[in-house]
Amino acid sequence: MHTAIVFTPHADDATAFCGGTLAKWSVNGWKIILVRITDDARDSVGLTEEETKKRNRSELEEASKILGISEIIDLNFPTDSLADIPLTKIRERCVYYIRKFKPYSVFTFDPYTRYEPNMDHIRVARAVEEAFWVACFDLHHPEHFKEPGVEPFSVCERWYFARSPEEITYGEDITEFFPKKIKALSSQKTMIKNILNQFRLQLKTWGYKVPIIEEAFENDPAFLIEQILYMQSAQIADTCGFGEGQLAEAFRVDRFGDLEAFFQQSAEPIEGIPQGPKRTFLDKYWP
Template identity: 75%
Template sequence: MHTAMVFAPHADDASAFCGGTLAKWSSQGWKIVLVRVTDDARDSVGLTIEETKKRNREDLEKSCEILGIKEIIHLDFATDTLADVPLTKLRERSVYLIRKYRPYAIFSFDPYAHFEPNMDHVRVARAVEEALWVSCFDLHHPEHFKEGLEPFSVCERWYFARYLEKITYAEDITEFFDKKVSALSAHETMMRNILNQFRLQLKTWGYRVPIIDEAFSGDYRGLLEQVLYLQCSQIAEECGMSEGTLAEGFRIDRFGDMEAFFQQFAEPIKDVSQGPKRLFFDKYWPDK
C-alpha cells in the first residue's frame, strides 16, 4: 500500500483543491496523511480565537473522515503569519515528515503559481518544494537519523493552485464529487467566513446578493455544490474529457527532463513494490 501526503496550510485546503482525488485514492487503498500547517485560529466570524481553533479542528476531523484520511498531523503554526516564519524552519518540518512517512506522492500548492494572495500558501509551497530534494541529502538534518529515519525521495508531486498556469493532468472525480462537496461543507466555520467576506465586499460595492446572504445565515451546501460543479466541469471540458465528467486539475512533476530516459531504461527492483504506471506524461511518453 502506497502513502500520499498532503501539505495543507489550512484546514479547508485539501477538500477544496484535491478532495475528490483524495477520496478516490483512499477508496483504492492509498494511505493518506494530511499535514495541516497552521492552527486556523482566526478563520471565523464572531467567535473567539480559542473557539475558532477548536471548531476548525473539529470541522477538519469531520471532513477527513468523509475523504477517508486516517491520519492528520497538526503543526500548529500561527495562522496567516507564515511569511514571518523562516523558510528553513518550515522546510525542516517537511523534510522530517517526508522521511518519517515516506510518501510515494505529495499534494501541495504549486510553488510557481501566479495570483496567489495568501502568503501561507506561498510559503508552504516553497518549503515543501525544497524539502523534496533536501530530504535525500544525508548531511541535511542528520539529527533525524538518530530516530532511525533515513534519507528518502518522494516519487511524484501533484501541485494544485487557484490558477494553475498549465494543467498537465486532470483526475476524473465524477464518482467522488459528492464526497468533495460534503468534505468542504464540513468546514462550516471557514465557509461562513468566506461568505461573510463576499458580503462585506458586495456591501462596499453598494449591492447584496440574496443567495449569498441566505447561504451565510442558513444552508450553504447547495451554493457550494453549484460553485464546485462549475469548477470541476470546466476543468474536465478544458482537458477534453467526455461530457458530464467532473475533474480536479494538477500540474504533476516526477523526474522532470529525465522522464523519457527513465521510462525507457527502468527495471523493477526485486522485493520492492512498484508504483502505479502513469500515462500523464504525454510529452515524455516514448510510444506517443
C-alpha cells in the same frame, strides 16, 4: 500500500483543492496523511480565537473522515503569519514527515503559480518544494535519523494544485467522489462562513448583495458549494478530454522534471519494490 501526504497551511485547503482525489485514492487503498501547518485561529466570523481553533479542528476531523484521511498532524504555526517564520523551519518539519512516512506522492500548492494572494500558501509550497530534495541528503538534519525507520527518502510525485489555467498537466477524474467532496467541504462551516463573509463585505462596498451568498452564509453552504464546484470540475474534465458529464480536479504533477521522458524510456523495475501507478500526462498545458 502507497502513502500520500498533503501539506497545507489551512484546514480547508485539502478539501477544496484535492478532496475528490483524496477520497478516490483512499478508497483505492492509499494511506492519506494530512499535515496542517497553521492553527487556523482566525478563520471565523464573530468567534474568539480559542473557539475558532476548536471548531476548525473538529470540522477538519469530520471532513477527513468523509475523505478517508487517516491521520491529521497539526504543526500549529500562527495562521496568516507564515511570512514571519523562517522558511527552513517549516521545511525541516516537512523533511521530517517525508522521511518518517515515506510518501509516494505529496500534495501542496504550486510553488511557481501566479496570482496567489495568500502568503501562507506560498510559504508552504516553497517549503515542500525544497523539502523534496533536502529529504534525500544525509547531511541535512541528521538528528532525524536517531528515530528508527526515519532515513533519507525521495518522494516520487509532487501534485501541485493547479490554480492558474496554464499550469495543468494532469486531471484526476473525481466524478464518483464529487458528492464526498461536497459533503466534506460543507462540513467545514466555520472556515466557509469566513470566506463567504469576505465576499459579502466586498459586495457591500460595491453596493450590492448576492442572495445565494446571503443564504449560504446564514444557513447551509452546501448548495452554493455544489453549484460552484460542479461548474469548475466539469470545465476541468472537459479540458482534459474526459467524457460528457465527468468531473475532475486539476494538478500540475511533477515527477522527474526534464528527465521524465528519458526515465520513462529507460527505467527497469526493481525486484521487491512495488511499481508505482502509470500516469498519462496531458501533452499540453491548458488552454
